[in-house]
Amino acid sequence: MTANTDLLAPIISAIIATGELDDIDWAEFSLIAGIDEDYSEVNETYGYAYTTAGDSVAISCRPSKINDPIIAYRAWLRLDDQKAFIKTLIQFNRVTGKFNVDFEYEDKSRWSVRPSNIDSVVEELRPRLGE
Numbered sequence: 001m002t003a004n005t006d007l008l009a010p011i012i013s014a015i016i017a018t019g020e021l022d023d024i025d026w027a028e029f030s031l032i033a034g035i036d037e038d039y040s041e042v043n044e045t046y047g048y049a050y051t052t053a054g055d056s057v058a059i060s061c062r063p064s065k066i067n068d069p070i071i072a073y074r075a076w077l078r079l080d081d082q083k084a085f086i087k088t089l090i091q092f093n094r095v096t097g098k099f100n101v102d103f104e105y106e107d108k109s110r111w112s113v114r115p116s117n118i119d120s121v122v123e124e125l126r127p128r129l130g131e
């Protein structure tokens with residue numbers, strides 16, 4: 001395993017352990033975690049679980065349940081003279097075990113869901129890690 005994988009595994013495990021996915025027949029999920037820049041804590045989570053039938057279900061979890069592994073990963077990634085990410089997208093496929101992570105450093109509205117863009121965001125966030 002790499003250091004990257006060693007730090008991501010606890011994040012994925014923490015998301016699953018929240019119980020948010022327990023009643024969903026999910027194959028993949030995408031979860032966004034936003035970081036409070038003043039306090040360096042996770043202050044928002046939202047995303048979608050994608051079922052084995054291809055449907056999407058909105059999910060969220062308590063930020064405190066995933067805070068520690070995300071903040072540890074953020075600290076590991078941050079270089080001394082650079083900003084740390086303000087949002088991260090975590091995607092995971094439980095059938096293949098594949099994962100993907102993306103980061104946002106400037107735009108707080110990236111991946112934001114509004115009534116006018118909900119369908120496009122649901123599809124944009126679909127992991128497609130089983131393909």
